[in-house]
Amino acid sequence: MAEYESHTLDVLIIGAGGAGLRAAIEASATGARTALVCKSLLGKAHTVMAEGGVAAALGNVWPEDNWKVHFRDTMRGGKMLNNWRMAQLHAQEAPDRVLELEEWGAVFDRTADGRILQRDFGGHRYARLAHVGDRTGLELLRTCQQRAVSLGIEVFMECKIVRLLTDATGAVNGAVGFWRESGTFVVFGAKSVVIAAGGVGKTWKFTSNSWEGTGDGHALALWAGADMIDMECVQFHPTGMVWPPSARGILVTEGVRGDGGVLRNSDGERFMFNYIPDFYAKETADTIEEGDQWYENKTDFRRPPELLPRDEVARSINSEVKAGRGSPHGGVYLDIASRRSPEYIKRRLPSMYHQFKELADVDITVEAMEIGPTCHYIMGGIRVDADTAATTVPGLFAAGEAAGGMHGANRLGGNSLSDLLVFGRRAGQYAAEHALGRSGDVEVDRAQVDAVVGHALAPFARDGENPYAVHHALQETMQSLVGIIRTESELLEAREALDVLEERAAASGVEGHRQFNPGWHLALDLESMLAVARCTTLGAIERKESRGGHTRDDFPGPDPEFAKVNMVTRMHDGAVVVAAEPLPEMPDELKTLFEEAH
Amino acid sequence: MSSEATVTAANRPAGAPAGSSSPANVTMRLWRGDASGGGFVDYTIENLGGEVVLDVVHRIQAEQAPDLAVRWNCKAGKCGSCSAEVNGKPRLMCMTRMSTLELSEPITISPMRGNPVIRDLVTDVSFHFAVARRIPAFHPGPREADGTYRMAQVDVERVQEFRKCIECFLCQNVCHVIRDHEENKPAFAGPRFFARLAELEMHPLDTLDRRELISRDLGVGLCNITKCCTEVCPEGIHITDNAIIPLKERVVDARYDPIAWLGRKIRRRPSPTPAHVTAALAPAAATGEVISTEPAPRATS
Numbered sequence: 001m002a003e004y005e006s007h008t009l010d011v012l013i014i015g016a017g018g019a020g021l022r023a024a025i026e027a028s029a030t031g032a033r034t035a036l037v038c039k040s041l042l043g044k045a046h047t048v049m050a051e052g053g054v055a056a057a058l059g060n061v062w063p064e065d066n067w068k069v070h071f072r073d074t075m076r077g078g079k080m081l082n083n084w085r086m087a088q089l090h091a092q093e094a095p096d097r098v099l100e101l102e103e104w105g106a107v108f109d110r111t112a113d114g115r116i117l118q119r120d121f122g123g124h125r126y127a128r129l130a131h132v133g134d135r136t137g138l139e140l141l142r143t144c145q146q147r148a149v150s151l152g153i154e155v156f157m158e159c160k161i162v163r164l165l166t167d168a169t170g171a172v173n174g175a176v177g178f179w180r181e182s183g184t185f186v187v188f189g190a191k192s193v194v195i196a197a198g199g200v201g202k203t204w205k206f207t208s209n210s211w212e213g214t215g216d217g218h219a220l221a222l223w224a225g226a227d228m229i230d231m232e233c234v235q236f237h238p239t240g241m242v243w244p245p246s247a248r249g250i251l252v253t254e255g256v257r258g259d260g261g262v263l264r265n266s267d268g269e270r271f272m273f274n275y276i277p278d279f280y281a282k283e284t285a286d287t288i289e290e291g292d293q294w295y296e297n298k299t300d301f302r303r304p305p306e307l308l309p310r311d312e313v314a315r316s317i318n319s320e321v322k323a324g325r326g327s328p329h330g331g332v333y334l335d336i337a338s339r340r341s342p343e344y345i346k347r348r349l350p351s352m353y354h355q356f357k358e359l360a361d362v363d364i365t366v367e368a369m370e371i372g373p374t375c376h377y378i379m380g381g382i383r384v385d386a387d388t389a390a391t392t393v394p395g396l397f398a399a400g401e402a403a404g405g406m407h408g409a410n411r412l413g414g415n416s417l418s419d420l421l422v423f424g425r426r427a428g429q430y431a432a433e434h435a436l437g438r439s440g441d442v443e444v445d446r447a448q449v450d451a452v453v454g455h456a457l458a459p460f461a462r463d464g465e466n467p468y469a470v471h472h473a474l475q476e477t478m479q480s481l482v483g484i485i486r487t488e489s490e491l492l493e494a495r496e497a498l499d500v501l502e503e504r505a506a507a508s509g510v511e512g513h514r515q516f517n518p519g520w521h522l523a524l525d526l527e528s529m530l531a532v533a534r535c536t537t538l539g540a541i542e543r544k545e546s547r548g549g550h551t552r553d554d555f556p557g558p559d560p561e562f563a564k565v566n567m568v569t570r571m572h573d574g575a576v577v578v579a580a581e582p583l584p585e586m587p588d589e590l591k592t593l594f595e596e597a598h
Numbered sequence: 599m600s601s602e603a604t605v606t607a608a609n610r611p612a613g614a615p616a617g618s619s620s621p622a623n624v625t626m627r628l629w630r631g632d633a634s635g636g637g638f639v640d641y642t643i644e645n646l647g648g649e650v651v652l653d654v655v656h657r658i659q660a661e662q663a664p665d666l667a668v669r670w671n672c673k674a675g676k677c678g679s680c681s682a683e684v685n686g687k688p689r690l691m692c693m694t695r696m697s698t699l700e701l702s703e704p705i706t707i708s709p710m711r712g713n714p715v716i717r718d719l720v721t722d723v724s725f726h727f728a729v730a731r732r733i734p735a736f737h738p739g740p741r742e743a744d745g746t747y748r749m750a751q752v753d754v755e756r757v758q759e760f761r762k763c764i765e766c767f768l769c770q771n772v773c774h775v776i777r778d779h780e781e782n783k784p785a786f787a788g789p790r791f792f793a794r795l796a797e798l799e800m801h802p803l804d805t806l807d808r809r810e811l812i813s814r815d816l817g818v819g820l821c822n823i824t825k826c827c828t829e830v831c832p833e834g835i836h837i838t839d840n841a842i843i844p845l846k847e848r849v850v851d852a853r854y855d856p857i858a859w860l861g862r863k864i865r866r867r868p869s870p871t872p873a874h875v876t877a878a879l880a881p882a883a884a885t886g887e888v889i890s891t892e893p894a895p896r897a898t899s
Contacts, residue, residue: 041669041723043765044677102747105736105801107754107761114748132758138676139761150735157727181716210671244648246695250674359674361648361697468660512665515632516717519664 004176004449005186007156008442009033010435011428012175012190014161015217017045018137018417019400020196021144022097022424023431024153027194032432035154037177037188039212042155043145046198046210047420050137052121053129054421055414056094060111061118062126067091069125072593074415077123078379078408079548080563081230084586085386086406090415090422097421098130106143108132122254123412134351140417159186161216162524163452164193164224164396165444171394172224173442176452180521183514185453189442191435194389194427195221195382195398196420202471203529203536204375205479206240206249214525215532217402221382222531222571226391229404229566230380231532232539233549235411236484238314240374242331247359249374252334256352256369257306259344260295261336263317264368265325271332272305275316280308311410311551314373314484321372331372337365373484377416378532379407379549380539383568386584389427395434399427405566409548459523462509467523470504474529477501482537487553491541498537502530531576538578539567621645624696625704626654628666632717640704645696651707652680652691655719667718675832678766682719683708688768688830712771726767729787733794734811738803753802759840760797762833763790769827769837775820787816789827789837796841799848813849818842 011027013020016038027034038045057070070091075082098116102108108130109117118127132139148155158180165174165187174189197217201209222228239254241247257263265271273291276284284305285291291304306313317332327333336345342365346353349364356362356369381404382391389397400420407415459467481494505526510519539550545559546552565580624645627638641658652670659666671677673692680691685699685706699705713721741747769789776782787795795812798804812818825838835841 040671040679042727044671044679046672048676048764049672049674099745103738105738105798105804107749107757107801110749110751110754114750115746117751132761135676135762138764142761142763146730146735149731152731181720210673210677212671245646246648246650246653246673246692355674358693358695359650361695466660466664468664472660510664516667516720517665518659518667522664 004453005184006444007035007186007188009035009188009190011035011192011194011431012037012188013194013196013428013431014175014220015045015196015198015400015402016042016145016155016157017047017196017198017400017420018140018144019198019402019420019424019427020045020194021141021148022421023194023196023397023399023428024148025144025151026425026428027432028148028151028153028428030429030432030436032435034428034432035156035188036148037156037159037161037175039158039160039180039216041157043141045141046213047141047417048138049208049210050140050417051134053119053131053136053414054094054098054140054417055121055124055128055412056098056130056418057091057126057128058095058098058116058118058130060115065126065128067095068593070094070128071590073124074412075408075594077412077415078410079558080408081233081547081566081583082408083386083405083584084590085584086384086423087408088590089386089426090406090419093422093425094418097418097425101140101143101421104143104147106132106139108139121413124414129414137417140421156186160521160524161220162456163448164220165189165448165452166224166393167442167445169394170225172396174444175220176449176456178456178514181516183517183520185456187444187449189444191438191442192395192397192431194431195391195396195402196400196424196427197402199401200234200378200529200532200536201249201375202525203474203478203533204483205475206242206372207375208237208240208249208251209375214528216525216528217398218381218535219528219531221391221393221396221398221402222535222569222576224393224396225571226393226396226398227383228380228535228569229383230409230539231378231404231535231569232543232567233379233407233409233547234375234536235377235379235549236314236373237376238310238317238373239334239371240376241356241360241369242372243327243329243370244360244362247355250355250359251374251376252369252371253349253352254310256334256336256349259336259349260339261334262304262306262339263313264333264335265320266327266333267325269325270306271320271325272308272313272316275312275319276305276308277312280312284308311484311548315551317372318483318485326372327370329370331370333368334371335368337367342366377401377411378536379409379411380404380536380567383566384423387426388430389423390430390434397427397431397434399423409550456524459508459510459520460514462507464507464509465504467505467508467510467519467526470501470508471522471526471529473504474501474526474533478533478536482533482540485551485553486540488541488544491537494533494537495541498530498534505530534576535569535578538569538576542578542580543567620647620697621701624654624701626658627704627706628655628658628718629708630666630718631715633715636715636718638706638708645701647697649696650692651684651689651694651696651699651705654696655691655707667716667720669720676764678764678832681710681766681768681771683710688771690766690768690832693832710767710771712773712777713767723767725783726765726770726788726790729791729816730794732787732811732816733791733798734806734808736798736801736804737806739805747803749802756840757797757801759835760793762835763793764833765790766832768830768832772826772830774822774824774826775817782817782820785815785817786820787818789821789842791816792818792821792845793835793837793841796845799845809849812845818845818849821846
């Protein structure tokens with residue numbers, strides 16, 4: 001039997017973004033032997049990409065704000081599919097989590113009287129987002145990173161976890177991974193494991209996510225026997241960059257449209273006027289003349305259809321592209337250059353001007369931007385107990401984007417940073433409690449370890465195709481068949497395509513050696529992405545309605561029956577299966593919050 | 599503006615770059631190798647236009663060299679992972695447009711020279727993470743009676759400049775003190791960490807005095823103000839002028855004088871920092887609170 005580097009811990013946390021760091025800080029404070037493991041260097045996690053702010057009902061700008069209002073906004077935004085208890089805990093605890101960051105050195109923008117300033121965001125009734133300009137995620141991540149470093153928490157960087165380990169009872173008791181730098185394996189024995197590995201965006205072609213967003217956390221939990229919920233609920237933002245390739249998927253703020261930008265097809269037509277749904281007709285301008293006047297006079301005129309909700313706009317863009325009126329690279333045009341002066345654009349949208357200039361060599365004061373929907377966030381994820389962040393597998397906990405339930409079918413902006421603080425802390429607390437309640441060190445099963453290592457090294461012995469080609473094909477499949485607008489025939493086609501892609505991935509081979517070999521890393525990340533793609537596709541087939549981030553062309557409206565269920569995906573006899581299971585029921589005293597006049 | 603702007607973009611032939619110099623192919627001269635040695639390898643690849651250097655490196659990885667080692671994460675200039683030397687200049691590859699380079703000649707990409715090479719474009723950055731562990735953390739005074747901390751926007755902006763740092767370590771890479779002087783590393787923190795120390799020193803709520811550490815152990819005196827760090831900072835942080843020079847002044851003109859130090863803290867903007875916060879600073883200064891300069895346990899790997 002081979003010998004491996006090994007570490008014995010109370011709490012192992014997989015992922016060192018905001019949720020993982022916050023969990024580590026909490027677990028470490030209990031005295032538990034705690035370590036973080038992350039695929040990249042410390043401080044590079046996708047949390048840095050969050051811009052707008054962290055939502056918390058501090059009431060600094062609007063004293064009327066409180067947790068109940070935040071709770072209600074979150075549930076309504078999530079189309080009531082949220083785990084009510086998570087939404088409640090989140091709204092109640094977010095203010096304390098934000099104030100705590102200040103104690104660790106975070107420097108938020110200030111109000112005139114020196115308190116934390118809060119800004120408006122979509123779906124939030126009051127100005128609620130504590131922020132630092134447009135780099136709030138970096139501030140949050142750096143603050144937690146510096147806190148963790150000051151506590152002496154061990155961080156295993158550039159380590160990819162391949163599989164979790166389980167004991168004879170099925171409880172998680174460790175993990176096997178390898179150092180990306182050397183390609184040598186490492187075994188962690190741990191009484192508790194926290195999954196805080198973030199999102200899944202790299203499964204789609206157009207995404208705002210970084211290379212790490214391959215759904216490793218979801219897949220590790222799934223393979224270890226945990227339940228996933230509502231994996232079909234994926235947020236596509238309507239305006240991501242599609243051209244040039246360097247910028248594909250990067251977000252273009254809604255502020256461009258708010259400041260006068262309009263959407264045009266290849267004929268130069270403002271097509272959104274053709275897509276005003278009856279539900280919004282009363283509040284939407286039906287002529288270009290009226291829409292253009294709204295920018296100056298919001299009282300007497302109705303807003304232009306470019307400012308319809310995100311799902312409506314994304315659906316319309318999709319229709320134009322499918323009708324052959326898209327831009328050369330499969331998007332449409334977002335044009336502010338012909339609408340506003342260069343000075344106005346630079347003053348109002350400095351970061352967008354900079355982003356296009358630097359990344360795309362496009363001057364948005366002269367040219368239209370090419371944009372299209374981009375995969376941004378997954379609301380679904382690992383099923384957890386709201387209070388303890390425990391998954392359905394003993395010893396395994398989950399927090400942040402990897403966990404499901406908090407955001408229901410659609411996430412409000414600003415609620416992800418608060419989510420990872422509130423539930424990162426809870427996951428750390430309860431993972432430590434679980435670990436400290438178990439005596440002795442865990443004994444990992446060497447046969448499992450050897451099997452994982454053998455599996456991980458298999459691509460070197462295979463002569464199959466390049467994993468980059470399989471990844472590319474997976475992204476094309478998910479983008480075109482399980483994208484923002486879905487329909488049964490395409491979903492069934494995707495399900496069949498995944499069978500083929502899984503075979504191709506299993507046959508793919510890599511060249512070179514084990515030391516920092518990105519081709520090999522991708523071959524293993526690909527397994528995670530395929531698992532996520534399977535869960536999303538199966539959930540999307542079964543949820544025969546449109547709700548939040550899940551839009552079905554063949555079932556265009558919400559269905560009250562589907563409002564009562566989570567789509568649960570889990571492993572059964574070696575395959576992923578799906579089942580509708582009832583949502584936790586909200587207590588009556590909270591239900592009354594939704595009956596009050598709004 | 600007329601609607602011609604839109605037409606211009608729409609009619610641009612697919613794949614054609616905006617720049618004038620646009621050969622059909624480009625040659626990327628990448629350093630390949632590891633700690634034991636290596637050399638430059640040329641890769642000729644189609645010039646698609648509109649790309650940044652990292653895109654081209656990724657295409658080489660996907661099409662010609664799947665084992666080419668390179669770090670990257672956000673690809674939007676926000677995480678600081680893809681630092682390298684492009685034609686000898688330290689840059690973020692994700693923020694270096696191909697159209698800004700002379701494409702008729704090979705484009706050279708080499709790993710950051712200030713760090714030991716691991717493989718190809720990936721270098722060993724553990725020195726920087728070890729320095730981070732030597733810096734005593736933020737240590738605030740007590741909260742207001744209402745549970746808040748009060749700071750004025752103008753005061754936090756001074757600190758926020760340093761907190762923009764994305765830890766790309768390009769400044770550490772170009773710093774003369776350590777770039778070709780491995781022997782200086784134990785006694786020198788480097789520009790990134792002088793910015794971090796300046797941030798803590800200037801934080802309106804912080805109560806620790808780190809000047810002896812900065813002077814004696816972290817070597818701010820070794821900096822000879824060539825401003826190379828400031829020049830390469832992709833975030834435009836004025837590391838030399840706003841961090842290093844003020845730190846030098848603090849450690850030189852008031853050699854650990856608790857009264858002068860306290861005076862500086864108190865002289866800060868009187869409102870909205872309330873009196874009891876400044877009062878709370880006194881005990882730490884009066885007792886000359888000892889700050890451990892021992893490195894904390896180092897991050898593994």
